[in-house]
Amino acid sequence: MINQEELVLEVRHLEAGYGRGRKYHQVLYDVDFCLKKGEILGLVGESGCGKSTLSKTILGFVPAKKGQVVHYTSRPQMIFQDPFGSLNPGKKVGWILEEPLRFQKEKLSEGQRRQRVEAMAEKVGLDKKLLGRYPRDLSGGQRQRVSIAISLIQGSQLILADEPVSALDVTIQRQIMELMLGLQEEMNLSYLFISHDLDVIYQMCDRVMVMEKGRIVESGPVEQIYREPEHPYTRVLLEASL
């Protein structure tokens, strides 16, 4: 039995989809899992299988039709796939990073906010000079660092990462993954790490779930799934990535 204290996220028999009435199109079927504190859980599956829908349902952007989502931490955060669309093009990076601090319960003065923004920028390896620039002046890797900083600045413990490195080239991928792993260790974060790339999942995750057509068909420790895949779909995925 898993100790309840250690959980940060519990998803129970979740079903969700888009549209209403006769146009309803179900995407997720009976998704059931939990995420422990300090764990990196991978979610793998081909495009269109419902990975992103799952993350959107957990965050409340898509309503759950059945089942429930319980998180035991304040405000789960998300790192988006497209680092070009996830930052407001009309605002400077420093302003964007400050925005989450404006809605905290703890009221901060402008100076305190700026201090925290600078501290967080340093933590994610972002040059202070970049805070005065617009997102369009930043590279993909730098933008993704900004996204990571946004997700962490309110002190969230649970981060959903929806293909956070898929839009980046290989060397930058490496850097962002190392950054995420370093931060996870330092702050004892929990990640739900979504990817279609099995190599990335292998390097990042403790446990992995395989999703096919909205159902989780197999889950377990990464080593075990990669060595002895049980479900035929998992085998297909693994063979395709070799």
Next chain:
Amino acid sequence: MKVRKNYNLILGISLAGVMMVFMLAGLFYTPYDPEAMDQALKFAPASFAHPFGCDQFGRDVFSRVLQGSGTTFFVAAGTLILGGGLGALLGLFTGYFGGWPDELLMRFNDLVAAFPGILLALVFISILGPGKYNVILALGIVFIPSFARIVRSQVIVHKDMDYVKSARLMGCGRMRILFVHILPNIKGTLFSALAIGFNNAVLSEAGMSYLGIGVQPPDASMGRMLSEAQAYIFTAPGSVLFPGLVIILMVLGFGLLSDGCNI
């Protein structure tokens, strides 16, 4: 909006700026009384004392054009504040929240779009009666749907973008997302629509005044000046030429400005 090398914008800003100064000046100052008649100056040609010449009653055309453009500016600005303001607000809210108010607005839009705008304005004027405030009201109402539609379509594009989701996760309220996060990103389109709307208002006002149902005396209007002076177009071309020229420059300037904003 990049200002450098955007010649439409540069030319538009300078031309619209000059016309703006002209119009604003017309609201407060004219060299002669625009209503003062002088038989001795009837059809006087252009001179230093009267740069645009004088009309059939010996009134100074320059003063009348200046005052008329002031009136035009007043009407166009009023129309934009009423039609553009309300339309933009409606578009923001219906685009962002969707649902039945959105449906209702769009059907109402279709209804209004089915009539030619100027015809609809004429209907309003025939109910309300002529005069510059009624022109503002009529044109303002006619302008609401087009602004609502432009802003709505932009808001719909932006509200599904990841940066808006990101803002929601930060804990931003809906009003803050709408006015602080989305609105600044669609201001280019909005400015462009406002500049085009200004042109349409200028032309509509001139057209309505030309027909005699727009701005009423004693307010001077370039549209009415054109209709009064057209009988004397060969004897005294100045009193037709100059009001027409000013309207053309105004429309050209704001049209270029609109093009420039849209890039």
